[in-house]
Amino acid sequence: MNENVCKHCGQVVMPGMRCDCPGAQMEKRTEMQKVKAHEAINVLFGEQCKADGYEPVSEEELRALKKLSDYVAERKLISASALLGGDVKAKFVRGSEGRVKIERSESKKSQTEIGYWSN
Ligand SMILES: [Zn+2]
Structure with a gap:
């Protein structure tokens, strides 16, 4: 397979260059969105959330959440x-304007329960 052919439009692109067709532009935006989403997940669920009084989730859970957000960003899942x-609970939703x-x-x-004693 030739790496210098755009997988979206089939146009030949210069080595190290990116095609500027709509498909390639969309892919670039999605990649940026995934990176930003991972940063946001680190803030909301990672070590940084301690600053807001939250408990960080495990590394494995963080990885799983990033995977889910990737699917939503890639339009494989709506939410x-x-x-x-x-x-x-974590929720990812694709809204308006992507x-x-x-x-x-x-x-x-x-919660606490107080019993009663009859004696
Ligand atoms: Zn292209």
Whole structure:
């Protein structure tokens, strides 16, 4: 396979250059979006979330979330949600203008039960 042929339009491109057809431009935007989404996931779910009073999720969970956000950015999924340890929920939604929305939520519940004694 010749690497210098654009896989979107079949046009021959110079080595090290990128084709500027719509398909190639879309791919470039998607790649940028994936990188930005990974950064956002690090902020919301990684070590950096401690600053906002959240508990970071595991490395493995971070990897899984990035994979899910890739699928949404690549338009393979319209939305994706995941339930992580500690009741942490992650949601990825592709919205208008191709934006990917990333949401973290967790059900923080405090509960106690007080019994009663009849004696
Ligand atoms: Zn092209």
